[in-house]
Amino acid sequence: MKRHEVLVIGAGPAGLSAAIEAAKNGMDVAVFDENARPGGQLFKQIHKFFGSKEHHAKERGFNIGKDLLKEARDLGVKVYLDATVMGIYYDKEILVNHNGEVDHFKGDTIVIATGAAENMVSFKGWDKPGVIGAGAAQALMNLQGVQPGEKILMVGSGNVGLVVSFQLLQAGCQVAAVIDAAPRVGGYGVHASKVARTGVPFYMKHTVVEALGEDKVEGAVIAEVDDHFQPIPGTEKTLDVDTICIAVGLSPMSQLADNAGCEMKFLPKKGGNVPVVNEYNETSMDGIFCCGDVAGIEEASSAMLQGKIAGSTASYKNGYIDEDEWQQSVEKYRASLEQLRTGMFAPQNKGRTDMTETDEGIPLSKSLLAKGYVTDEELAEFPACSTKVSGVHPVIECTQNIPCDPCQDACKFGCIKVGSNISKLPVINPEATCTGCGMCIASCSGQAIFLVNEDYEDGFATVALPYEFLPLPQAGDKGKALDRSGKPVCDAEIVSVKSSKVMDMTNILTMKVPVEYAGTARFYRA
Amino acid sequence: MRIAQHPILGTYEKGQKVHFTLDGQDMVGYEGESIAAALHAAGVMTHRYTAKQHKPRGIFCAIGRCTDCVMIVDGQPNVRTCITELKEGMNIQTQYGVETKEAWEAKNK
Numbered sequence: 001m002k003r004h005e006v007l008v009i010g011a012g013p014a015g016l017s018a019a020i021e022a023a024k025n026g027m028d029v030a031v032f033d034e035n036a037r038p039g040g041q042l043f044k045q046i047h048k049f050f051g052s053k054e055h056h057a058k059e060r061g062f063n064i065g066k067d068l069l070k071e072a073r074d075l076g077v078k079v080y081l082d083a084t085v086m087g088i089y090y091d092k093e094i095l096v097n098h099n100g101e102v103d104h105f106k107g108d109t110i111v112i113a114t115g116a117a118e119n120m121v122s123f124k125g126w127d128k129p130g131v132i133g134a135g136a137a138q139a140l141m142n143l144q145g146v147q148p149g150e151k152i153l154m155v156g157s158g159n160v161g162l163v164v165s166f167q168l169l170q171a172g173c174q175v176a177a178v179i180d181a182a183p184r185v186g187g188y189g190v191h192a193s194k195v196a197r198t199g200v201p202f203y204m205k206h207t208v209v210e211a212l213g214e215d216k217v218e219g220a221v222i223a224e225v226d227d228h229f230q231p232i233p234g235t236e237k238t239l240d241v242d243t244i245c246i247a248v249g250l251s252p253m254s255q256l257a258d259n260a261g262c263e264m265k266f267l268p269k270k271g272g273n274v275p276v277v278n279e280y281n282e283t284s285m286d287g288i289f290c291c292g293d294v295a296g297i298e299e300a301s302s303a304m305l306q307g308k309i310a311g312s313t314a315s316y317k318n319g320y321i322d323e324d325e326w327q328q329s330v331e332k333y334r335a336s337l338e339q340l341r342t343g344m345f346a347p348q349n350k351g352r353t354d355m356t357e358t359d360e361g362i363p364l365s366k367s368l369l370a371k372g373y374v375t376d377e378e379l380a381e382f383p384a385c386s387t388k389v390s391g392v393h394p395v396i397e398c399t400q401n402i403p404c405d406p407c408q409d410a411c412k413f414g415c416i417k418v419g420s421n422i423s424k425l426p427v428i429n430p431e432a433t434c435t436g437c438g439m440c441i442a443s444c445s446g447q448a449i450f451l452v453n454e455d456y457e458d459g460f461a462t463v464a465l466p467y468e469f470l471p472l473p474q475a476g477d478k479g480k481a482l483d484r485s486g487k488p489v490c491d492a493e494i495v496s497v498k499s500s501k502v503m504d505m506t507n508i509l510t511m512k513v514p515v516e517y518a519g520t521a522r523f524y525r526a
Numbered sequence: 527m528r529i530a531q532h533p534i535l536g537t538y539e540k541g542q543k544v545h546f547t548l549d550g551q552d553m554v555g556y557e558g559e560s561i562a563a564a565l566h567a568a569g570v571m572t573h574r575y576t577a578k579q580h581k582p583r584g585i586f587c588a589i590g591r592c593t594d595c596v597m598i599v600d601g602q603p604n605v606r607t608c609i610t611e612l613k614e615g616m617n618i619q620t621q622y623g624v625e626t627k628e629a630w631e632a633k634n635k
């Protein structure tokens with residue numbers, strides 16, 4: 001039997017953060033992960049994260065994963081991969097299947113950070129090759145470099161469905177539609193909008209009724225659903241797809257905690273059966289902690305903070321830090337966690353459908369919830385989209401209260417302000433002068449910022465937009481400008497393409513369009 | 527299809543080109559990638575047929591949980607191809623129930 005003071009189960013953001021915190025305080029820590037690659041969900045996330053600087057906002061998920069892993073290794077944390085923890089036994093002993101061999105480990109503290117498993121839906125033909133989970137799609141394209149399919153139907157409009165749809169487009173696949181049985185897009189509006197503006201249709205109140213094809217998916221039948229989520233006969237539509245990707249939610253993988261004897265509770269807002277934890281993420285069992293998605297589906301940013309709180313508490317309980325140090329660190333992490341748990345998508349607001357306006361009192365876009373994009377009329381209500389300034393200026397199409405503020409940090413010229421409550425909508429300071437540097441565009445995790453110059457030349461305006469696709473257009477290229485719904489609206493000419501290291505793979509395309517389209521042209525297609 | 531160039535990830539780090547067989551046919555892939563990824567890149571969708579209803583199954587979770595992707599690898603059945611690395615010379619067979627096509631056909635004649 002091997003011994004480590006802290007045994008962490010799961011090398012995702014929660015587990016790695018708990019390990020780092022405990023190791024920093026001098027504890028001897030081992031992390032186990034059933035995967036061959038550590039990092040949990042992070043290595044599949046290639047988009048820029050939300051939050052504030054302290055939450056690693058605007059960094060891409062896989063880079064956060066690399067940093068965490070390096071930090072853990074530098075601190076001497078032992079990471080066991082291909083190591084599935086099969087059970088937790090009396091007196092902090094765990095049973096591990098490591099590379100096919102069963103081993104016992106004993107610790108003083110156990111941190112369960114096993115994350116979540118994907119939910120499934122069944123429909124006719126759901127078990128055919130070609131019906132895959134969203135996680136599988138991500139693993140294939142982002143880890144293995146293989147397209148999951150050519151034409152894909154995305155089932156589910158939560159953040160996972162939206163983010164994976166965008167990633168599929170980046171991998172060169174076509175997304176035939178994003179559908180959801182719910183009447184409203186479930187994920188962030190900004191995630192939906194960046195998918196919608198490329199021309200992907202959204203069908204809310206729709207479900208998939210059948211996967212067509214003999215030995216593999218050769219089409220999908222979708223239909224509208226009634227208020228009881230039953231397909232309405234006669235509303236069926238057949239989509240030409242070869243892959244159906246399922247993203248209908250996650251459930252905490254809490255079996256280990258349950259088996260260990262931790263008190264459990266079924267909490268729909270947390271995504272299912274979760275261990276009851278106190279304010280330090282400790283379960284009902286002394287010395288067993290649970291953090292991250294396993295304790296309630298949230299985000300990587302909050303998983304990391306929960307991990308740190310658990311790591312700090314374990315350090316205190318085992319005499320590695322004194323009470324003051326412990327309280328101070330926990331206070332700091334908790335304040336940071338509170339910042340993230342604000343806004344309309346906060347855990348306490350999960351499932352709410354009664355919100356009609358933003359914290360600022362602006363009517364929420366109905367079109368965004370139904371179709372994935374905001375209409376011109378709705379946008380006019382948002383000051384950051386309608387501030388009139390001459391010359392080049394930012395237009396910020398970020399219309400929901402989400403915990404995010406990289407745009408504010410990005411502008412060194414004081415043009416953009418979010419304030420200390422990071423869920424407030426960004427506003428534009430009309431007094432400050434925009435230099436057109438583009439840093440706000442590249443920093444915006446939601447790809448929601450554009451630079452517009454109505455005074456570019458007689459009869460023409462320029463619109464600068466974030467672009468993360470290949471092939472990258474070149475200055476002088478001519479094509480079409482698409483509006484927010486992805487519909488071609490006018491001719492466009494690329495006048496400049498900016499890429500730089502600080503922009504971290506987000507390119508800025510500036511296109512010239514007839515001035516009357518300055519407010520509608522939001523994407524470019526060659 | 528393989529993604530030659532990705533807008534965020536650039537080119538994928540691949541190991542050496544390796545040769546393997548699927549049901550006796552010559553195939554190529556890259557060392558270090560999963561067997562399932564190499565097959566998917568080659569357009570192979572069916573990994574096995576279920577025992578009772580003889581229905582095709584392919585990649586579903588890609589993280590080793592669902593067992594839909596199991597195949598016979600070098601004679602060993604029930605290998606989860608989505609988390610098993612491809613190696614030079616591997617002999618991979620579509621799995622019928624828990625055995626090879628030949629064994630299955632002999633029984634179900």
Ligand SMILES: Cc1cc2nc3c(=O)[nH]c(=O)nc-3n(C[C@H](O)[C@H](O)[C@H](O)COP(=O)(O)OP(=O)(O)OC[C@H]3O[C@@H](n4cnc5c(N)ncnc54)[C@H](O)[C@@H]3O)c2cc1C
Nearest residue numbers: 010012013014033034040041085114115292293299300301
């Ligand atoms: C498409 C998508 C987009 C996302 N976008 C964002 C975003 O923009 N911002 C954000 O903050 N978050 C985002 N998230 C959420 C974020 O990825 C998760 O909330 C976060 O990864 C949870 O961290 P975790 O450490 O709790 O679990 P995970 O990352 O899931 O890690 C759990 C680990 O535990 C291992 N494990 C499980 N059981 C065992 C066992 N028995 N033995 C050994 N190991 C085990 C697993 O292999 C896994 O590696 C996104 C998620 C998805 C799917």
Ligand code: SF4
Nearest residue numbers: 411434435437438440
């Ligand atoms: S383009 Fe530059 S100066 Fe203008 S708002 Fe954005 S960051 Fe500020």
Ligand code: SF4
Nearest residue numbers: 398404407444445446
């Ligand atoms: S505009 Fe600001 S707050 Fe909105 S998504 Fe972009 S960076 Fe975040």
Ligand code: FES
Nearest residue numbers: 586588592593608
């Ligand atoms: S696809 Fe699920 S185990 Fe391989």
